[in-house]
Amino acid sequence: MGKLINWIKGRYYRLKYRVKSKDDAAFGIVFCDKNNVFYDKLDEISKKIKPCYKTIAQLKEYIVEKYNAKEVQMSKPQLESFKINLNLSFYPKVLHTPQIQMGDKPPKRAEFLKWHKNNKERFEEARKYPIEKLGLVVSSYQFDYMFENGKKAVFQINTEEKTGQCTISTSTDDKLNEAEHKVIRSITCDIDLYKGVTGEDIDTRSPRFLGYASSLMEMDVGDK
Numbered sequence: 001m002g003k004l005i006n007w008i009k010g011r012y013y014r015l016k017y018r019v020k021s022k023d024d025a026a027f028g029i030v031f032c033d034k035n036n037v038f039y040d041k042l043d044e045i046s047k048k049i050k051p052c053y054k055t056i057a058q059l060k061e062y063i064v065e066k067y068n069a070k071e072v073q074m075s076k077p078q079l080e081s082f083k084i085n086l087n088l089s090f091y092p093k094v095l096h097t098p099q100i101q102m103g104d105k106p107p108k109r110a111e112f113l114k115w116h117k118n119n120k121e122r123f124e125e126a127r128k129y130p131i132e133k134l135g136l137v138v139s140s141y142q143f144d145y146m147f148e149n150g151k152k153a154v155f156q157i158n159t160e161e162k163t164g165q166c167t168i169s170t171s172t173d174d175k176l177n178e179a180e181h182k183v184i185r186s187i188t189c190d191i192d193l194y195k196g197v198t199g200e201d202i203d204t205r206s207p208r209f210l211g212y213a214s215s216l217m218e219m220d221v222g223d224k
Helices: 038-047 056-067 078-088 109-128 178-195 199-204 206-220
Strands: 014-020 026-031 068-071 138-146 154-159 167-171
Touching: 038 206, 056 138, 056 154, 056 178, 078 109, 078 138, 078 154, 078 167, 109 167, 138 178, 154 178, 178 206, 199 206
Parallel strands: none
Antiparallel strands: 014 026, 068 138, 138 154, 154 167
């Protein structure tokens, strides 16, 4: 508990509590000082950027043309994980367990454990809900990036058309150094920035906006 972790950018966030489930998946809740530099930067970015949302069809075309991405079959574990995230983020009404909201201030341990239990119950409900009932339009694309030293990174982009949701994951065949990690991150940021945001994303500080803003910070183009 109390370990520092990265969420959007490590220097902005601090993990207050850390709990592991039986399958060793980490659950965390993050609290921020609303007066810190991260919120100032978000305000600055939100005033400068304009809506630039791209559809899933446009995103597919982009990664095919720029990265030579190929459509692949999503594995069952990947599809299940994708479905769970969609249920929790876009279809909360299919869950019977009400969500416990947390404030900005770090809770007492008993409050956190109550939140954690609630989180696990909702996660399990989302996992059990049949994907067929959602009528999802899911697709997955993959491309390789070869480093000069022969190392390879595999990018996988999973998308859903109805919600516009997109997730990016990367796997490598060898340990990467700092410079190689930077290359991986720059490609991920490029795709995140191309996805864009809507006016509503900007106004509500949605997860999509936070991802977009963090990519701007990461690429050091937030002031341009």
